[in-house]
Amino acid sequence: MNQALNKTIQKPLILVTNDDGVTSKGILSLVNVAKEFGTVIVIAPDKPQSGMGHAITISHPLRLSPVDLFESVETYSCSGTPVDCVKLGVYEVLHQKPDLILSGINHGENTSTNVLYSGTMSAAVEGAMENIPSIGFSLKDFNPEADFSASQIVARKIIKKVLAEGLPDHTCLNVNIPKVRPEELKGIKWCKQAEAFWDDRFDKRFDQFGRPYYWLTGDFECTTDDIESDLYAMKNGFASIVPTQFDLTNYKALALLKKWKL
Numbered sequence: 001m002n003q004a005l006n007k008t009i010q011k012p013l014i015l016v017t018n019d020d021g022v023t024s025k026g027i028l029s030l031v032n033v034a035k036e037f038g039t040v041i042v043i044a045p046d047k048p049q050s051g052m053g054h055a056i057t058i059s060h061p062l063r064l065s066p067v068d069l070f071e072s073v074e075t076y077s078c079s080g081t082p083v084d085c086v087k088l089g090v091y092e093v094l095h096q097k098p099d100l101i102l103s104g105i106n107h108g109e110n111t112s113t114n115v116l117y118s119g120t121m122s123a124a125v126e127g128a129m130e131n132i133p134s135i136g137f138s139l140k141d142f143n144p145e146a147d148f149s150a151s152q153i154v155a156r157k158i159i160k161k162v163l164a165e166g167l168p169d170h171t172c173l174n175v176n177i178p179k180v181r182p183e184e185l186k187g188i189k190w191c192k193q194a195e196a197f198w199d200d201r202f203d204k205r206f207d208q209f210g211r212p213y214y215w216l217t218g219d220f221e222c223t224t225d226d227i228e229s230d231l232y233a234m235k236n237g238f239a240s241i242v243p244t245q246f247d248l249t250n251y252k253a254l255a256l257l258k259k260w261k262l
Contacts, residue, residue, distance in 0.1 A: 012038035012099035012163055016128075017047040017085040019106065019119025022069060022077045026105035029148035031070050032139060033155045034102055037163060041098070042075040043089040050108070055081045056124070063223065064088060082123035090130060099156040100163060101127035104137035105151050107144065109176045111230040112196040112222070115244060121174055125246050127196060128172040133162050139232060141179045150185045151177045154239045157188065167243075174242040178234045186237040193242050194229035196222040 013036045018027040022044035034040045043064070063079040076093065080126045082103065090097055103123040110118040120136045127134030135158060139151045154177050167173070174193075178185070203215040222231050230240035 002260035013092065013094070013096075014040050014100045014102060015039045015089045015098040016040055016042045017044045017082055017089070018053060018104055019045065019082045019123070021045050021048050022067065022075065023144075024107065025144060025146065026107055026139065026148060026151075028070065028153060029152055030061060030102055031073060032107045032173045033152050033159065035073065036156070037159055038099065040064075040070075040073050041089065041094065042070060042073055043078055043085040045085060046077040046079055049081050049119045050106075051117050052081045052083075052122070053117050054083055054122040055119075056087070057081060057084050064093070070228075082119040083126045086123050086126040086130075090132075097132050099128060099133070100159070101132050101134040102137070102155075102159070103134070104139075104175075105128075105148055105155065105177075106138035107146060108137040108138065108142045109140040109234065110174060111176050111234060111240065112194040112220075113198075115174055115193065115218075115242075121172075121244065122255070124172040124174070125244065128170050128244070129246055131170055132135065133167045133172075135159065135162060135175060137175045137177070139177045140158065141178065146179075147181070150180055150182045153182055153185065154188060158241065170245060170247075172244050174244045175220070175239060176230055176234055177239045178237055180237060184237060185239065188239045188241060189233040190232050191230040191240040191242050192226070192228050193244075194222055194226060195224050196220060196231055208235075238252045 057080040065077045067077045103120050106120040115121045124134040124136035200218040233240040
């Protein structure tokens, strides 16, 4: 980040990334909202990185290239993962922690256990690990030309509140928006993560040499109909917010297992 820009920053400094790639419509929609609230720096993958989870690049070099994609916004294309983008942003581009990290808007929802696979949310979780207020936004629409107008309304409300109030330490927000028109959105609900899992299947095919290859497929199935869950909110026309942490300790199990004699 150049020194002249650094000296002129008075508004909040906002780092924006995603996992669909720096040229996706979703990140453009998020940048346009973020610009209303502060000075925006974009660092995003040079290609789609969906399903990368919290992967980092350690076996080959990372490359950053300045690109001119968003008007008046300093933007870099990164050869790595969403988490790489956050790390490079904090330590090599900004040389400081931003006031806010935004990830998305993802093409496709990241409700329930999908958060474990999501590159979008892993960028937000990385921010939480650095104790930077971070938000991941996802829209339930895989269409590259999806309508992000309802998502922008949700993002605007949540960004404004987080900048004003902050977040608890080491916490990020997982925000999911249903595929609805703005006038159809019923509101925004605080939720917990639904109990839902992929029923994995593999589509086995053969190449021209007769060698097998596989496409992962399957159905996402909810095991409960909890009215406080993110999936329930989404099915009923609400955007969901799940406060998310990186501490995976099962504290109830820990208390029980401490009674074992080993």
